[in-house]
Amino acid sequence: MSTEKDHANYGRMDKEVARYASDTAVEVSPEESRRLRRMIDKRVLLIMITTYFIQALDKGTLSFAAIMGIRTDANLIGQQVPIAKYLGINIILWGLVLACHAACSNFTQLVAVRTLLGIFECVCQPAFLVLSSMWYKREEQAQTIAYWYMMNGGQQIVGGLLAYCFSLLKNGAIKSWQALFITYGSFSVLWGVFVIFWMPDSPMRAKCFSEEDKKLMVERVRSNQTGLQNKKFRLEQVKEAFLDPQLYCRMLIAICTTLPTSGLGAFYGIVVSGLGFSVLETQLLAMVLGVVIILILLSSAFLVKKYKQNCFIMGVYVIPSFIGTVVLMTVKNTDTATRAGLLISYYIVLTLLGRTNVVYEYLQKHCRTDQEDAGPQVFLTYDAPRYFIAFSTHMGCYALLVLVIIYLRWHLKRENKKKDEMAEFDARNVHAFEDLTDRENPNFRYIY
Numbered sequence: 485m486s487t488e489k490d491h492a493n494y495g496r497m498d499k500e501v502a503r504y505a506s507d508t509a510v511e512v513s514p515e516e517s518r519r520l521r522r523m524i525d526k527r528v529l530l531i532m533i534t535t536y537f538i539q540a541l542d543k544g545t546l547s548f549a550a551i552m553g554i555r556t557d558a559n560l561i562g563q564q565v566p567i568a569k570y571l572g573i574n575i576i577l578w579g580l581v582l583a584c585h586a587a588c589s590n591f592t593q594l595v596a597v598r599t600l601l602g603i604f605e606c607v608c609q610p611a612f613l614v615l616s617s618m619w620y621k622r623e624e625q626a627q628t629i630a631y632w633y634m635m636n637g638g639q640q641i642v643g644g645l646l647a648y649c650f651s652l653l654k655n656g657a658i659k660s661w662q663a664l665f666i667t668y669g670s671f672s673v674l675w676g677v678f679v680i681f682w683m684p685d686s687p688m689r690a691k692c693f694s695e696e697d698k699k700l701m702v703e704r705v706r707s708n709q710t711g712l713q714n715k716k717f718r719l720e721q722v723k724e725a726f727l728d729p730q731l732y733c734r735m736l737i738a739i740c741t742t743l744p745t746s747g748l749g750a751f752y753g754i755v756v757s758g759l760g761f762s763v764l765e766t767q768l769l770a771m772v773l774g775v776v777i778i779l780i781l782l783s784s785a786f787l788v789k790k791y792k793q794n795c796f797i798m799g800v801y802v803i804p805s806f807i808g809t810v811v812l813m814t815v816k817n818t819d820t821a822t823r824a825g826l827l828i829s830y831y832i833v834l835t836l837l838g839r840t841n842v843v844y845e846y847l848q849k850h851c852r853t854d855q856e857d858a859g860p861q862v863f864l865t866y867d868a869p870r871y872f873i874a875f876s877t878h879m880g881c882y883a884l885l886v887l888v889i890i891y892l893r894w895h896l897k898r899e900n901k902k903k904d905e906m907a908e909f910d911a912r913n914v915h916a917f918e919d920l921t922d923r924e925n926p927n928f929r930y931i932y
Contacts, residue, residue, distance in 0.1 A: 496918040500688040501702065501712045505917045510703040517621075517704050520697065524619050527692060529628060531568075531683045532612050535575060536632040538672055539608050540639035566685040571611045575676030578604035583669025586662035618686060619701070622708045622931075623789070630785035636837065637781065640774030648768060686713060706917065709928040714919040721921050728923075733892040737798075740885035744805075744878040745836055760823050769827070776831045795893035795932050801835050802882050802889075808832030809882070813875050833878075896932035903929065 581600045653660040684690035687701040811829035922928045
């Protein structure tokens with residue numbers, strides 16, 4: 485597709501964006517950009533961090549509940565919608581569903597509420613990726629995503645401590661795991677109401693900011709070359725997506741990343757207690773796991789920001805996962821020393837999360853896939869406590885992921901070279917907010 489270089493095509497630009505975007509790029513000074521970012525952090529980043537913490541805490545309840553008695557008690561064996569308002573409504577709904585877990589008494593009921601919980605919670609990550617690209621500059625996004633994604637670690641620290649506190653509830657009207665679900669669900673509902681009233685849907689609709697600041701907030705992300713919002717469906721863009729190898733590479737990356745992490749997270753309590761740790765020790769060790777996760781995510785964000793080598797860093801974070809998984813599969817739990825070694829190996833496997841953080845930064849849009857629910861299914865009861873089938877599946881994911889990363893890096897480097905040879909670069913960035921795909925936009929360059 486060809487574009488006129490001397491002026492923006494307002495026919496391909498969202499009307500709300502066009503009201504605040506200038507015809508050509510407006511320079512925003514570093515000082516002004518930092519001031520705007522601090523304003524955005526208070527309204528947007530704070531909400532994303534807290535919401536993701538609550539979501540991670542809510543998802544982690546089943547892991548803690550599993551070692552608090554729910555398996556026995558429930559007889560278990562083995563964008564046209566305003567994005568902030570939509571997010572808030574889903575938070576309220578998942579809070580209500582989470583509280584309903586306390587009423588479950590069998591596997592069928594748990595499947596029903598977990599399915600509903602997944603439907604409402606799946607909004608979170610795609611919404612945050614859209615918000616991150618809408619409010620933050622491209623070079624800021626890896627750090628921004630790391631801040632809210634590291635709440636997976638925060639959940640382990642706080643969740644482990646809270647789970648221990650709830651486990652002290654004895655001989656009450658409700659069981660400890662039921663109190664856990666009711667408390668977390670009730671708080672989530674209250675937080676969802678707060679999000680609806682506090683968080684703006686976009687820079688253009690942010691009543692909490694002045695008109696001048698809103699214009700500057702729009703201009704500061706012009707260099708992203710990914711636009712802000714578009715509400716018109718274009719069939720040709722769908723066809724382009726399905727013919728683009730990146731789509732299938734990203735699908736495979738999502739599968740190979742999400743399947744192991746979702747399983748390791750959901751079955752943390754069962755896997756670690758299977759190494760011989762007591763319920764109390766398992767819950768408290770979750771706090772150590774949280775610190776490990778935060779360090780992994782911060783390190784990956786730092787490396788991405790410093791070296792700008794996304795694919796290479798993803799590949800580096802595969803190596804420890806390989807090593808840790810091999811140890812878990814081959815070393816038997818015979819004494820205290822091997823038990824400590826296996827626990828450390830489990831932590832090492834979770835360097836996988838560093839790769840996940842890079843994936844989220846790398847993908848401008850992310851669809852939550854079925855592996856989020858499929859991951860725990862490979863941890864079979866009859867395969868406990870060493871779970872050879874599960875960890876063998878993870879090894880296959882790691883091997884496939886390495887191959888996909890190598891190909892994707894080669895492909896993106898080649899695509900950038902083709903664009904450079906076309907010599908259509910527009911220094912004024914007049915087309916930055918138009919509804920153009922990465923292939924159509926002459927200024928867009930891939931970060932690989």
